[in-house]
Amino acid sequence: MTTSLNTRLIARFALHVIAVVTFSGGVLFAWMFYVFYLKWVGSFENGRYFDPDSLIVYHESSSVSGVLAAILFTACAAAVLLTRTIAIPRRIK
16 A cells, blocks of 8 residues: 555545544534424523423523534535545556
């Protein structure tokens, strides 16, 4: 294996790891966006909602997790697209 091929393999592997990590983070933040914002968006009064059953106050600022989810999903898509641009030559026998 040549140095160029090793570098390409390492770069592809690193981009795959980045894609998996950013996708996992995106799923986590999308779940948080649903649980802390979308579930209660119709109940907000003056920017917040108090849930008497769980004794938790939900704020409209919880929508930030939706923005973070979108950013992480975009980073995941970019990593996957960059992975596809790194060509690894096929071995010819």
